[in-house]
Amino acid sequence: MDPIISLFYLAVIIPSAVIHEYMHGWVADRMGDPTARYAGRLTLNPKSHVDLWGTILLPVLLYISTGGRFLFAYAKPVPYNPYNLKNQRTGPVWVALAGPLSNLVLAAVFAILIRLMPIGDITMFLLIIVYANVGLAIFNLLPIPPLDGSKVLYAVLPDSLWKVKETLERYGMFILFGFIILFPGVISPAVQYVVQLLVGNAVRF
Secondary structure, eight states: OOHHHHHHHHHHHHHHHHHHHHHHHHHHHHTTOOHHHHTTOOSOOGGGTOOIIIIIIHHHHHHHHHTTSOOOOOOOOOOOOGGGSSOTTTHHHHHHHHHHHHHHHHHHHHHHHHHHSOSSHHHHHHHHHHHHHHHHHHHHTSSSTTSHHHHHHHHHSOGGGHHHHHHHHHHHHHHHHHHHHHOTTTTHHHHHHHHHHHHGGGSOO
């Protein structure tokens, strides 16, 4: 990946990750849990969300280890207490989905701009914004802890499979980093497909 594109990608994904985490807290607050609000995390100020490892060191290491083929960053997770939610069954699912959905909405907004504007140099940068947010959404929907997809998986798992949840929780971070290092391009086709749906014929891949 071109260094300039990589830097712009990181410049996009960091605020996108902040919005992602903010929406987790906002939805939780609306559904009865004020934990994030009391912790001062219901803000879009990056200072409240930047994580030394996930926001700064991880993307640098990924850029080096994958040659720029895979870049990812995350903000400090917003705290919330699922036991405060009004709906104990579906509440955690909506809180988990709020982050990825916010990124898909951002991607859709910039995809609309691409469709409406004439093709030019700015198109590439708008397309990177779409790619970054679609990638962030799809990656977070993987059913691996601590990603959002694991919370959705837990909600649909029958109680008889509690050992699966226990195992995932125990080894989730190892599984996640192994996945990132060994299979950096696995989600690329899904990202490409969703981006193409959003931008339509405005950009030829």
